[in-house]
Amino acid sequence: MLVIAGIGLFDLRDIPLGLLEEVKDASAVFIETYTSVLPGFSVDKLSRLLNRQIIQLVRAEIEDKGAKIILEKAKNEKVILLVVGNPLLATTHASIIIDAYRLGITVKVIPAASVIDGLIVSTGLHAYKLGKIVTLVFPEDKELKNYPYTPYQTLCDNLSRGLHTIFLLDIRQEERRYLLAPEAASLLLKIEEKFKENVLDDDTLAIAVARATADNEQVYVGKLSELAARDLGEPPHTLVIPGLLHDSEIEFLYYKTGTAIGVFKDWNKKLSARIMQRNT
Amino acid sequence: MLVIAGIGLFDLRDIPLGLLEEVKDASAVFIETYTSVLPGFSVDKLSRLLNRQIIQLVRAEIEDKGAKIILEKAKNEKVILLVVGNPLLATTHASIIIDAYRLGITVKVIPAASVIDGLIVSTGLHAYKLGKIVTLVFPEDKELKNYPYTPYQTLCDNLSRGLHTIFLLDIRQEERRYLLAPEAASLLLKIEEKFKENVLDDDTLAIAVARATADNEQVYVGKLSELAARDLGEPPHTLVIPGLLHDSEIEFLYYKTGTAIGVFKDWNKKLSARIMQRNT
Numbered sequence: 001m002l003v004i005a006g007i008g009l010f011d012l013r014d015i016p017l018g019l020l021e022e023v024k025d026a027s028a029v030f031i032e033t034y035t036s037v038l039p040g041f042s043v044d045k046l047s048r049l050l051n052r053q054i055i056q057l058v059r060a061e062i063e064d065k066g067a068k069i070i071l072e073k074a075k076n077e078k079v080i081l082l083v084v085g086n087p088l089l090a091t092t093h094a095s096i097i098i099d100a101y102r103l104g105i106t107v108k109v110i111p112a113a114s115v116i117d118g119l120i121v122s123t124g125l126h127a128y129k130l131g132k133i134v135t136l137v138f139p140e141d142k143e144l145k146n147y148p149y150t151p152y153q154t155l156c157d158n159l160s161r162g163l164h165t166i167f168l169l170d171i172r173q174e175e176r177r178y179l180l181a182p183e184a185a186s187l188l189l190k191i192e193e194k195f196k197e198n199v200l201d202d203d204t205l206a207i208a209v210a211r212a213t214a215d216n217e218q219v220y221v222g223k224l225s226e227l228a229a230r231d232l233g234e235p236p237h238t239l240v241i242p243g244l245l246h247d248s249e250i251e252f253l254y255y256k257t258g259t260a261i262g263v264f265k266d267w268n269k270k271l272s273a274r275i276m277q278r279n280t
Numbered sequence: 281m282l283v284i285a286g287i288g289l290f291d292l293r294d295i296p297l298g299l300l301e302e303v304k305d306a307s308a309v310f311i312e313t314y315t316s317v318l319p320g321f322s323v324d325k326l327s328r329l330l331n332r333q334i335i336q337l338v339r340a341e342i343e344d345k346g347a348k349i350i351l352e353k354a355k356n357e358k359v360i361l362l363v364v365g366n367p368l369l370a371t372t373h374a375s376i377i378i379d380a381y382r383l384g385i386t387v388k389v390i391p392a393a394s395v396i397d398g399l400i401v402s403t404g405l406h407a408y409k410l411g412k413i414v415t416l417v418f419p420e421d422k423e424l425k426n427y428p429y430t431p432y433q434t435l436c437d438n439l440s441r442g443l444h445t446i447f448l449l450d451i452r453q454e455e456r457r458y459l460l461a462p463e464a465a466s467l468l469l470k471i472e473e474k475f476k477e478n479v480l481d482d483d484t485l486a487i488a489v490a491r492a493t494a495d496n497e498q499v500y501v502g503k504l505s506e507l508a509a510r511d512l513g514e515p516p517h518t519l520v521i522p523g524l525l526h527d528s529e530i531e532f533l534y535y536k537t538g539t540a541i542g543v544f545k546d547w548n549k550k551l552s553a554r555i556m557q558r559n560t
Contacts, residue, residue, distance in 0.1 A: 018293030101535035255381035
């Protein structure tokens with residue numbers, strides 16, 4: 001039996017109680033932390049809490065070897081795989097589950113708070129106003145010549161419907177490289193320069209969250225060009241380009257970040273004008 | 281100080297460990313359960329776990345009275361408000377936080393797994409392929425004469441982009457009335473009959489989840505008209521009209537529900553044809 005359990009966003013705070021029960025009769029506990037980063041978390045602390053040895057897996061052991069170590073064991077014993085956030089937000093884990101099903105292994109998944117949950121809690125943005133979510137990856141050399149068009153197109157699409165766009169930012173845990181919100185802001189501006197479809201500009205409103213829900217969380221509201229020059233500290237970061245903001249979203253962000261109400265109202269005005277123009 | 285903490289989806293399993301810490305020095309613990317329903321949960325069980333009295337609030341105490349009882353206390357003491365799922369998925373809780381900020385009260389939010397997390401875990405649908413989320417409410421007498429157009433329009437919009445549409449279903453906890461997925465399927469068919477814009481029909485593919493992630497979870501895949509005649513048991517239910525399904529989403533659902541691969545392939549074909557037609 002394979003149990004895949006989320007451990008949430010931050011430290012040991014978000015660990016679901018049910019996990020403590022599951023661990024009791026499991027023969028092995030694995031963890032993979034290469035798809036995400038948790039501020040304040042350490043495998044040692046978790047190991048002490050669970051009173052169990054935890055085997056840490058690297059990307060190659062899961063992606064190249066198809067999580068063989070885990071699945072072989074899960075055929076005859078109860079094995080737990082711990083993952084950051086909500087287990088199925090990363091498609092890697094869906095693949096492991098499908099492989100387990102193929103082998104006739106029983107699968108149980110324990111959900112936990114995801115990066116999206118953290119973002120909603122930290123910004124007060126309404127879940128009902130989220131458009132399609134996109135991932136921004138590091139612009140590698142080859143990609144520099146061929147900037148990613150999809151996130152840009154999705155942003156355009158979401159904005160034209162007045163919806164918020166969440167940019168999940170690349171994490172290369174094993175190289176200790178994390179795409180931070182300021183770098184992501186520069187990247188978006190460079191993508192605009194490349195495609196010139198007037199999707200965004202220096203003045204586009206951005207909401208960046210660093211270390212969502214952690215004690216040292218930072219929520220930043222400002223122009224993309226200002227964000228690009230900002231230091232928001234350690235990862236993980238998330239970036240949002242808001243759509244039309246509801247009064248209660250504005251008020252939440254005003255109290256949370258001290259950003260003047262006028263900044264949001266101006267953005268709504270600018271965006272409404274644009275939506276009207278596009279639709280006529 | 282006000283702490284708003286999510287308790288997740290099911291029983292005591294999803295309670296975040298951090299809550300046990302927070303409760304220790306809190307002067308009062310409140311819970312509101314009128315926005316959601318948790319299978320297998322009882323306030324008594326939670327009360328025994330936390331070893332604390334838990335004060336249960338009804339809708340009127342929060343919505344009409346603006347959570348006065350809680351906020352008055354939170355001015356000088358540490359007060360905890362427990363909510364089902366992820367705290368900010370329901371806009372009610374954002375309002376309480378804004379009111380707390382207005383009164384100068386410090387607010388801390390502890391995230392937990394939401395209904396969306398549960399849905400992703402139970403269906404293997406990719407978070408990246410979710411379109412705008414909508415809520416379907418009970419068609420009351422006055423609304424019967426005036427069927428809700430917005431969910432129908434959003435579905436049309438999402439489908440034309442190949443994205444999945446999640447329908448969150450009305451919960452009237454205090455009247456013990458829950459909109460179930462089969463009833464929601466009938467409702468969608470009636471809305472089509474009313475507006476006749478060819479957004480859906482009897483054969484539209486539906487994915488319904490009853491009691492996501494609970495031990496007696498049921499995931500149903502089939503035509504809307506078949507779902508309408510089905511009994512999936514107790515609430516909570518969620519309904520999805522899928523967009524274009526990725527191979528790994530298809531495989532996940534095939535193993536999970538036993539639905540033939542052809543059903544999904546046919547849906548993708550039908551939907552692709554429609555998207556092409558609309559775009560030409």
